[in-house]
Amino acid sequence: xxxxxxQKAWFLVLPVFxxxxxxxxxxLMTVVNYSMQDTFGxxxxxxxxxxWFKELLDPSTDLGGRFLASLGRNLFxxxxxxxIEVPLGIVVALSMPxxxxxVAACLVILAxxxxxxxxxxxxxxxxxxxxxxxxxxYVLNSVGINYNYVSNDVDAWIxxxxxxxxxxxxxxxxxxxxxxxxxxxAYYQAAQIDGASRWAVFKAIQLPKMHxxxxxxxxxxxxxxxxxxxxxxxxxxxGPGNSTTFISIELVKIALGxxxxxxxxxxxxxxxxxxxxxxxxxYTVMTNAGADRPAKEGAA
Amino acid sequence: xxxxxxxxxxLLGPSGCGKTTLLNxxxxxxxxxRGQILFDGKDITPLSTxxxxxxxxxxxxxxxxxxxxxxxxxxxxxxxxxxxxxVDARVRQIADLLDLTPYLKRKATRLTADAKQKxxxxxxxxxxxxxxxxxxEPLTVIDPELKWQLRSKLKALHRELDLTMIYxxxxxxxxxxxADTVVVMHDGRVxxxxxxxxxxxxxxxxxxxxxxxxxxxxxxxxxVSGHEARIDGHVIGLRRNYGVLPAGKKIEIGVRPxxxxxxxxxSGLLSAAIERIDDLGRIQFxxxxxxxTKFAARVPPGFSISGNAAGLIFNPEHxxxxxxxxxxxxxx
Numbered sequence: 001x002x003x004x005x006x007q008k009a010w011f012l013v014l015p016v017f018x019x020x021x022x023x024x025x026x027x028l029m030t031v032v033n034y035s036m037q038d039t040f041g042x043x044x045x046x047x048x049x050x051x052w053f054k055e056l057l058d059p060s061t062d063l064g065g066r067f068l069a070s071l072g073r074n075l076f077x078x079x080x081x082x083x084i085e086v087p088l089g090i091v092v093a094l095s096m097p098x099x100x101x102x103v104a105a106c107l108v109i110l111a112x113x114x115x116x117x118x119x120x121x122x123x124x125x126x127x128x129x130x131x132x133x134x135x136x137x138y139v140l141n142s143v144g145i146n147y148n149y150v151s152n153d154v155d156a157w158i159x160x161x162x163x164x165x166x167x168x169x170x171x172x173x174x175x176x177x178x179x180x181x182x183x184x185x186a187y188y189q190a191a192q193i194d195g196a197s198r199w200a201v202f203k204a205i206q207l208p209k210m211h212x213x214x215x216x217x218x219x220x221x222x223x224x225x226x227x228x229x230x231x232x233x234x235x236x237x238x239g240p241g242n243s244t245t246f247i248s249i250e251l252v253k254i255a256l257g258x259x260x261x262x263x264x265x266x267x268x269x270x271x272x273x274x275x276x277x278x279x280x281x282x283y284t285v286m287t288n289a290g291a292d293r294p295a296k297e298g299a300a
Numbered sequence: 301x302x303x304x305x306x307x308x309x310x311l312l313g314p315s316g317c318g319k320t321t322l323l324n325x326x327x328x329x330x331x332x333x334r335g336q337i338l339f340d341g342k343d344i345t346p347l348s349t350x351x352x353x354x355x356x357x358x359x360x361x362x363x364x365x366x367x368x369x370x371x372x373x374x375x376x377x378x379x380x381x382x383x384x385x386x387v388d389a390r391v392r393q394i395a396d397l398l399d400l401t402p403y404l405k406r407k408a409t410r411l412t413a414d415a416k417q418k419x420x421x422x423x424x425x426x427x428x429x430x431x432x433x434x435x436x437e438p439l440t441v442i443d444p445e446l447k448w449q450l451r452s453k454l455k456a457l458h459r460e461l462d463l464t465m466i467y468x469x470x471x472x473x474x475x476x477x478x479a480d481t482v483v484v485m486h487d488g489r490v491x492x493x494x495x496x497x498x499x500x501x502x503x504x505x506x507x508x509x510x511x512x513x514x515x516x517x518x519x520x521x522x523x524v525s526g527h528e529a530r531i532d533g534h535v536i537g538l539r540r541n542y543g544v545l546p547a548g549k550k551i552e553i554g555v556r557p558x559x560x561x562x563x564x565x566x567s568g569l570l571s572a573a574i575e576r577i578d579d580l581g582r583i584q585f586x587x588x589x590x591x592x593t594k595f596a597a598r599v600p601p602g603f604s605i606s607g608n609a610a611g612l613i614f615n616p617e618h619x620x621x622x623x624x625x626x627x628x629x630x631x632x
Contacts, residue, residue, distance in 0.1 A: 189329050190362040192349040194423060195379040204375070208365040 034265035041259070052266035063254075063263050067270075069242065070250045077246065078225040081164045085221055086214065088165070089172025094206070096177055110170040122234025125163040129235070149236060153243040156236045160244055163231055168224070172217045179213035180206060212286075219282045226275060247271050308458045310479035311468045314511070318488040319468045323434050326466070327354045339431050356434040357424040360441060361416035363408045370395070370404035373422045380427075394422045397457055413441045418450070425457060432464040439474070451478055472512050484508045500556070501618070506625045509554045515578075515585060515596040518560065522553045524621050529553050532591050534570045539616045540630025549623040557596035559618035562586045562603065562610050569611025572597070586610070 035052055037045040058064040096106050113121075129149050131137040140147040149159040183205060191201045229248035232238065238245035238253075245253075251271065255264030311319045324330040326337060328349035337345050344352055355376070364372050370391055377387045395401045398418045403411065408419055417438060424433050435454075439447045455478055458465050469475050475482050476496040483493040484507070492504040503509035509517030523530040524545055527538050531553075545551055565571055572588035572595060584599035588610060597612055621628045 184360075186358045186360060186362050189327075189349075189356070190358060190420075190423075192329065193327060193354065193356045194376040195350050196375070197379065200375075200379060204364040204366065 031265045031268060034261045035269055036262075038262045039259075048262060052262050053270070055263070056266050056270060063267070066242075066250055067247070067267060070245055070247045071274075073244070074226055074228075074246050077161070077164075077228065078222055080161055081168070081225050082218060082221055084161070084165050085169045085172050086218060088169050089217065090176050090210070090214075092169065092173035093176035093180055094202070096173075098181070107174070110173055112170075113167050114170050116167070118230035119234050121163065121167050122231040125159060125166075125231070126235045129159050151240055153240055156240055156244050159235060160232045163235065164225065164228070167231070168221060172221065175213045175217045176210055179210035183209045215282075215286045219279075219286065222282070223275065223279065226278070305464050307464055308455070308478060308480045309464075309466045310475035310482045311466060311485060312472060312475040312482055312511075313470065313485035315470055317485045319470075319485055320436055321488075322485070323356070323436055323466065323468050326432065327356045327434055328352045329356075353429065353431045354434060355424040355427055355430045355432075357420050357436065357438045359437045361413060361420045363416050363419060365407075365409045367408060368404065369400055369406055369408050369411070369419055372408050372419050373400075373404075373426050376423055376427055390426055390428065394426045397425075397460070398422050398453070414443065414446055417441055421450075421454070425461060425463065428461070428463075430463060432466055435465065435467040437469055438467075439469075447474075454478065472514075476512075482512075484511065486511075502620065502627070503554065504627045506552065506554060506622050509556070509620075513556060513558075515557050517554045517556050518593075518595050518597075519552050519554045519622070520590065520593050520595070522551060522621075524551050524553065529619070529621070531570060536570065536614050536619070537616050538619055538621070538630065542621055542628060542630045545621075545623055545628065550625070552622045552625075554620045554622055555614060555618055557585055558598055559615040560595070560597040561600050561613040561615075562588065562597045562605075563600075563613050564605060565609045565611045569613060572610050572612050574605070574608040574610050588612070 036048060036050070038048045038051075039045050052063070055061045055063045056067050059068045092110075097103055116124075128134045129137045129147075131141045131148050137147055137149075146152075147155050149156040187205050187209075188201070191205055196204065227248060228246055229252070232244050232246060233249055233252075236244045238249045247267075248271075251264055251267055254260050254267060311322060313319050321330060325332050328344075328347060332345065335345075336343055339352070364375060367375065373391045373394055374387050377390060382390075391404075392401070395404055398421065400415070400418055400422060403415065408416065411419075421435075421438060424435070439450060442450060451474060454465070454467075457463075467475070467478050469478075476499075480495065481493055482496055482499055484491050484499065484505075486505070486507045492499060492508045494504075499508055499512050503512065503517060506517070506519050510519065520531055522536075524538070524542050526543065527541055529536045529538055536553075562572070562574070563569060570590060572590045575587045575589055577599060578585045578587060585596050586599050588595045588597060590612070595612070621630065
């Protein structure tokens with residue numbers, strides 16, 4: 001068979017290749033380059049090999065200690081907000097109306113927090129929680145609860161968590177609602193006929209039918225919360241002390257505060273790697289759990 | 301309309317005639333705007349589905365994904381607080397009847413549509429104390445071959461379990477083979493209920509005559525008085541006396557193709573033009589035209605004819621008279 005040789009395809013791929021090269025590959029390679037070197041300003045660089053990585057993974061050093069501590073904070077933060085937002089999102093989705101004009105109203109109200117830019121969310125809560133002029137802070141203090149996110153670690157954590165719950169529970173709720181809407185009426189009718197209680201309906205029908213959207217919700221919320229930067233930076237600036245300093249905040253401190261480009265580059269590569277690995281694990285779990293295995297021969 | 305305990309009923313009618321609505325009224329999924337539903341003389345109209353003691357099987361299989369086949373079957377019993385030993389015994393019995401025993405421990409999601417629908421059927425049958433089991437075209441998703449098996453199985457189950465069953469379908473074969481009593485619905489109304497033989501021999505409504513039987517009943521406008529019916533001036537003798545029928549109503553006669561024979565044209569016979577002959581294997585039907593009306597008639601064995609002119613011989617025993625589509629009873 002004659003095959004016409006046509007190399008035009010390479011030419012057509014070229015624009016994409018250039019865009020990706022300049023937007024992803026070159027910056028990434030720059031970071032890789034930095035992570036192997038040390039700099040003392042004046043654009044003077046010295047080869048350091050894998051030194052920064054060794055330091056990063058050794059908790060007894062300053063860099064390693066800071067990395068481990070902020071990694072712990074990140075994991076704790078993600079675990080807490082998942083434990084709150086997922087059940088809360090399900091409850092919100094379950095209590096939403098299923099038809100009528102109120103559906104649209106609910107959807108709009110739910111979508112509102114999602115539309116607000118991160119730093120605006122941060123600013124809102126920063127002011128909202130201030131003991132002197134913020135509604136929340138002022139009210140709490142005047143009823144006798146000593147609340148001050150600037151000086152108290154626990155208060156700072158509570159503020160950051162409540163802020164995230166306020167900002168992102170809607171996403172979980174909307175996803176769950178979409179999952180609930182896709183359940184045919186026949187399932188509810190059958191459950192009625194079978195005499196199922198409200199709880200049995202939830203366990204036997206609603207939860208199983210939502211499990212795919214729930215996995216997506218957990219994945220999105222984990223990735224996002226693990227990369228959190230803007231909101232806590234605006235509200236607490238990582239403080240009091242280092243109590244709300246997440247990896248991203250630490251990274252910015254090292255890179256732009258101390259101008260340790262080598263350390264920051266090494267940290268950002270490891271950070272990136274962690275996110276990629278978690279992403280991959282979630283994706284694998286998700287596709288395995290959701291895949292329809294070929295149906296076995298029926299009971300004929 | 302009365303449904304007897306232990307009966308096997310079929311609700312038959314074309315799509316959109318209200319069969320499913322009637323079923324949902326009985327099960328309580330839909331609440332009637334007027335009228336009453338009585339179980340054993342008790343008015344249950346305002347009761348919820350859960351309190352009505354009804355089982356229903358839907359058109360498409362409903363499976364609880366996280367449960368095994370056995371747990372699926374046990375679900376309606378568990379929800380009603382039946383003792384565990386009784387649940388197990390009943391589940392085993394039903395699984396046995398439906399050939400589901402080898403699958404009891406398997407997850408229900410992985411099975412084929414056929415098997416899933418069997419599970420749905422099983423959940424409908426598993427409660428022994430139900431007032432009625434309702435089937436809403438449950439065999440739609442099943443392959444034709446398996447359909448036959450399942451239908452005869454249902455009939456066997458009906459005899460074995462002594463449950464009242466109401467079966468909705470638009471397929472007359474399905475209705476006639478399943479039920480003792482077939483209820484024919486048309487435009488939201490029950491037009492006739494009776495045994496398959498009654499529906500066949502004496503349709504109470506032209507719709508029943510037309511809908512049941514293949515081909516359906518011949519319906520022809522005619523003038524009827526006394527013992528005679530006239531079609532286009534041709535006189536056909538009737539077995540019963542109809543006296544003088546009220547004026548202003550649309551009078552028709554109906555006769556099943558099985559009771560009209562085609563013959564060579566002769567002076568005493570209603571003349572017809574043959575359009576084609578349908579060979580159904582065991583029997584042949586001629587599609588003919590009488591004036592403007594289409595007609596079907598049996599072709600007697602050994603009949604042959606040249607040209608398309610023919611005559612029709614009626615069996616007067618089986619001619620029915622309809623006024624505005626409703627059967628008129630003649631005097632013998």
